[in-house]
Amino acid sequence: MTRREFLAGIAAGAAAVGSGVSIASESDVRVPRGTVSIGFCNRYEYRGVRSVLARMFSELGDVGGLVRGKHVTVKVNLVNTSQEDVGGVPVWLTVTVHPVVAMALGSLLVEFGARRVTFCDQLPFRELGEEAFAGYGYRLGEFQSAMDGRARFVNTRNRMPYGEYSWVKVPNGELAFAWEVNKTYVETDVLVSLAKLKNHVSAGVTGGMKNLFGVPPSSLYGDDLTDHPDEGAIGYRNATMHNCTRQPFTSGRSFTGRSVEGDHGYNVPRFIVDLAEAFPISLVVIDGISTIQTAEGWWNGSMVSVTRPGLLIAGRNAVSTDAVAASVMGFNPDAPDRTPPFSNGSNYLALARQRGLGENRIDRIEIAGASLDAARFEFHPTYRRKAPAGQ
Amino acid sequence: MNSVSAQTQRVWTMAGGGPGRTGAFGLRVRFGLKPIHRLATGGAVQAAPVFDPTGRVFVADMSGTVQGFERNGKLLWRREVEGSVSATPVVDPVFRRVFVGTHRGWLYCLSCLDGAIVWSTEIPSRTDPRIASDLLLERKTGLLIASSWGGQFIGFQPESGKAKLAWNAGISPQAGASSDSSGTVYFQRAVAGEGLICASVAPDGTERVLHKQPEGRRGAARAVVAAAPVIDEKRSMVYFAVNADAGCRLVAWSMGEQRNVWDVQLGRMVVGTPAVRSDGVVLVAVMDGVLYGIGNGGRPVFQYNSGAEYLLAGPVCEPQGEVYLADPLGRLHAISKSGKGRVIFEAPRSFQARLAFDPFGNLHAACTDHSIYVLPNLTGV
Numbered sequence: 001m002t003r004r005e006f007l008a009g010i011a012a013g014a015a016a017v018g019s020g021v022s023i024a025s026e027s028d029v030r031v032p033r034g035t036v037s038i039g040f041c042n043r044y045e046y047r048g049v050r051s052v053l054a055r056m057f058s059e060l061g062d063v064g065g066l067v068r069g070k071h072v073t074v075k076v077n078l079v080n081t082s083q084e085d086v087g088g089v090p091v092w093l094t095v096t097v098h099p100v101v102a103m104a105l106g107s108l109l110v111e112f113g114a115r116r117v118t119f120c121d122q123l124p125f126r127e128l129g130e131e132a133f134a135g136y137g138y139r140l141g142e143f144q145s146a147m148d149g150r151a152r153f154v155n156t157r158n159r160m161p162y163g164e165y166s167w168v169k170v171p172n173g174e175l176a177f178a179w180e181v182n183k184t185y186v187e188t189d190v191l192v193s194l195a196k197l198k199n200h201v202s203a204g205v206t207g208g209m210k211n212l213f214g215v216p217p218s219s220l221y222g223d224d225l226t227d228h229p230d231e232g233a234i235g236y237r238n239a240t241m242h243n244c245t246r247q248p249f250t251s252g253r254s255f256t257g258r259s260v261e262g263d264h265g266y267n268v269p270r271f272i273v274d275l276a277e278a279f280p281i282s283l284v285v286i287d288g289i290s291t292i293q294t295a296e297g298w299w300n301g302s303m304v305s306v307t308r309p310g311l312l313i314a315g316r317n318a319v320s321t322d323a324v325a326a327s328v329m330g331f332n333p334d335a336p337d338r339t340p341p342f343s344n345g346s347n348y349l350a351l352a353r354q355r356g357l358g359e360n361r362i363d364r365i366e367i368a369g370a371s372l373d374a375a376r377f378e379f380h381p382t383y384r385r386k387a388p389a390g391q
Numbered sequence: 392m393n394s395v396s397a398q399t400q401r402v403w404t405m406a407g408g409g410p411g412r413t414g415a416f417g418l419r420v421r422f423g424l425k426p427i428h429r430l431a432t433g434g435a436v437q438a439a440p441v442f443d444p445t446g447r448v449f450v451a452d453m454s455g456t457v458q459g460f461e462r463n464g465k466l467l468w469r470r471e472v473e474g475s476v477s478a479t480p481v482v483d484p485v486f487r488r489v490f491v492g493t494h495r496g497w498l499y500c501l502s503c504l505d506g507a508i509v510w511s512t513e514i515p516s517r518t519d520p521r522i523a524s525d526l527l528l529e530r531k532t533g534l535l536i537a538s539s540w541g542g543q544f545i546g547f548q549p550e551s552g553k554a555k556l557a558w559n560a561g562i563s564p565q566a567g568a569s570s571d572s573s574g575t576v577y578f579q580r581a582v583a584g585e586g587l588i589c590a591s592v593a594p595d596g597t598e599r600v601l602h603k604q605p606e607g608r609r610g611a612a613r614a615v616v617a618a619a620p621v622i623d624e625k626r627s628m629v630y631f632a633v634n635a636d637a638g639c640r641l642v643a644w645s646m647g648e649q650r651n652v653w654d655v656q657l658g659r660m661v662v663g664t665p666a667v668r669s670d671g672v673v674l675v676a677v678m679d680g681v682l683y684g685i686g687n688g689g690r691p692v693f694q695y696n697s698g699a700e701y702l703l704a705g706p707v708c709e710p711q712g713e714v715y716l717a718d719p720l721g722r723l724h725a726i727s728k729s730g731k732g733r734v735i736f737e738a739p740r741s742f743q744a745r746l747a748f749d750p751f752g753n754l755h756a757a758c759t760d761h762s763i764y765v766l767p768n769l770t771g772v
Binding site: 040085087089093290302305306307309330385386 | 434435452453454474475477494495517518519521523540562563565581610612613614615616617634637638658659660662678679700701703719720721739740741743759761
């Protein structure tokens with residue numbers, strides 16, 4: 001089933017997506033789960049990263065069959081501005097996906113027969129093409145050399161290069177009925193989420209699913225909008241998708257209004273699941289070579305510290321892959337709400353399982369490559385905010 | 392077997408050896424390149440091992456496991472605690488206790504002999520109570536000093552765990568305090584609207600600000616306070632690695648002149664506590680992957696490029712000036728007095744904790760691959 005076909009039939013409700021994904025038999029709900037592979041990799045050295053990823057993909061099964069002859073869109077976790085650092089250490093070693101991991105992934109996708117690979121995220125820069133990616137260490141020329149000229153970079157902060165947006169329904173949306181987004185996320189056959197292994201203050205951990213938070217464009221959802229959409233907007237989505245103090249400026253009503261104003265820990269996990277249901281991810285790759293712990297970005301200030309797990313994680317089911325990532329970080333991916341790592345809110349992995357998107361209980365997930373015990377690299381716990389009033 | 396001097400510790404009971412955190416071992420060492428032991432831990436290790444005078448090793452790790460090992464590597468005991476541990480514990484060699492602080496804000500006093508809990512206490516906080524800074528057992532006052540993200544340094548009575556003294560630790564403190572032989576405690580803190588403050592607290596609790604670095608462009612909330620002050624009592628100097636914006640200022644404060652006598656700017660921040668070599672050269676591991684040797688007046692003595700993108704742990708040294716440094720690529724470097732270095736050991740995963748010597752000069756390298764590698768000292772101590 002191609003992505004286009006899936007999106008055409010999305011009203012039919014949640015379904016298991018992609019080949020190589022089995023359905024677990026459960027009394028309560030049938031949830032897809034797939035093998036998750038863990039690979040040791042301590043350096044951002046292109047050949048080494050590519051070799052480890054290739055081995056991991058062979059363990060996952062038919063990644064080649066997934067992408068052969070297809071247009072693949074890779075949503076990269078670049079997040080926020082590239083003009084910052086963590087105490088002088090560049091963002092690609094701390095906050096964002098390192099370009100070597102992206103290039104190694106792209107090269108393998110091309111080797112497997114991908115027709116075209118589009119790397120995208122919405123970036124807070126006016127430029128919409130390769131210039132916007134340069135600050136994150138991404139050089140289109142180098143990618144083209146490694147990928148036989150089949151790479152493309154798109155800044156999806158507005159509708160360009162398309163003339164209009166796409167609406168994507170959320171079959172069982174809790175906080176969102178639908179998303180209005182750049183067509184890059186729809187005019188594709190395969191969606192890959194390329195994420196960074198980190199804690200997240202509101203979501204607990206960040207991984208393949210949380211990476212989708214970058215899909216809704218600033219032009220409709222951004223903090224720098226006043227009372228109408230603006231193709232020039234570059235702001236983050238705090239007011240619409242964290243604090244939930246206002247609705248986005250989409251062309252129709254898109255949010256249910258069931259969010260809780262000011263409670264990031266309630267809103268963010270539910271929006272993650274609403275995004276993951278609308279934009280089914282066929283492959284997750286997580287850069288856990290060098291990163292930060294305790295929180296997700298330079299904006300969290302001195303609470304974050306640089307750390308080096310020396311790992312890559314990949315899987316076909318986003319929930320299972322993120323669950324393994326959380327477990328590698330030393331956390332229980334099925335932990336109750338408002339306990340570590342979900343210290344400040346709801347467990348989005350458990351919410352996703354309840355919506356039938358995938359398995360988050362670690363003992364029900366098959367792990368290939370390095371064993372979970374050997375790979376475990378405990379992160380400092382996610383920062384615990386003062387609980388909202390009444391909790 | 393007591394310490395050789397306050398300056399160069401032989402029994403490393405706490406991070407950096409002793410309360411001055413100099414990272415200087417008291418005896419000459421020469422290492423074999425193959426570990427004599429690999430101590431298996433419960434999880435990744437981000438805290439340095441500590442020792443009692445008999446050479447017993449105590450290790451706390453990120454799985455929340457504390458273990459005691461005999462000198463020969465045999466496991467003595469294992470104890471689970473509430474929360475992961477990245478703060479280096481401290482040993483009280485007299486009463487044979489080891490103190491451990493956790494990320495859940497618990498402080499434990501355990502018996503060195505069997506790991507039994509003597510007492511435990513939870514740091515009160517309305518937000519995040521974690522203890523991320525290396526513990527200090529202050530020898531003059533006898534207080535056990537820890538900071539928490541609740542925002543305070545607290546001095547505890549080691550026999551009971553009762554808080555006796557407290558002062559402002561600033562925003563997200565990750566740096567331990569240090570102390571001199573008079574019982575004066577040195578520390579730094581980040582304060583919004585004020586900047587980075589280097590200060591001391593006298594045994595009677597009187598606080599004195601020694602140096603104030605104005606808030607950087609990014610604000611104090613982004614200034615990582617992670618390196619403990621280092622006290623060179625022989626030269627009456629205290630060194631503070633003060634981070635602001637993307638860089639770090641190494642501030643040299645004279646205890647004799649009671650003023651900042653020099654400082655030097657480094658291009659990236661510093662998170663590992665520096666060391667002081669026997670000739671007074673300050674050794675600073677910087678987040679540009681370079682170990683800097685800095686002499687009197689801030690004069691550069693050497694630079695050693697580790698080849699890693701950044702350095703997370705401070706160096707240690709021995710009396711002849713040989714320096715040892717572990718990096719996040721899993722490599723252990725030996726660096727000569729002139730700054731020429733070589734890799735002497737490589738582990739499969741990152742080193743994020745400072746190296747430590749046992750009383751016999753064996754080098755303990757705490758690794759995130761759930762191991763402590765012990766390199767033998769071949770000098771026959």
